[in-house]
Amino acid sequence: MSNDLTAASLKRLEKVSMGNDLRIQQGVTRGQPFQIQVNGAPVTAYPGETIAAVLLASGWQMFRHSALSGEPRGPFCGMGLCFDCLVTVNGQPNVRACVTFAQPGDLVERQI
Numbered sequence: 001m002s003n004d005l006t007a008a009s010l011k012r013l014e015k016v017s018m019g020n021d022l023r024i025q026q027g028v029t030r031g032q033p034f035q036i037q038v039n040g041a042p043v044t045a046y047p048g049e050t051i052a053a054v055l056l057a058s059g060w061q062m063f064r065h066s067a068l069s070g071e072p073r074g075p076f077c078g079m080g081l082c083f084d085c086l087v088t089v090n091g092q093p094n095v096r097a098c099v100t101f102a103q104p105g106d107l108v109e110r111q112i
């Protein structure tokens with residue numbers, strides 16, 4: 001599969017799921033929701049969610065592009081080891097979204 005096909009496929013997937021809340025709803029109690037900004041768009045987050053969880057639940061799947069190959073990247077390990085989830089948070093680049101809790105008012109930029 002070519003890099004372009006992979007990127008195009010992911011963009012199509014994002015288009016389908018953007019704006020939907022992909023969180024499990026039934027039987028789950030969450031704290032008071034708050035807003036963060038992702039590439040300038042308001043996104044709802046809940047206490048205890050990592051930035052990666054917030055982005056994925058909101059339909060964002062591409063977090064960055066590989067510096068070497070240009071391929072799209074998103075969370076892979078989910079535990080701080082692979083660095084595929086790097087985003088810019090409040091102006092700080094290369095933050096691992098999977099091990100960083102979302103805070104009210106965070107300004108998140110995908111590194112794409």
Ligand code: FES
Binds near residue numbers: 075
């Ligand atoms: S998903 Fe691997 S470091 Fe975040």
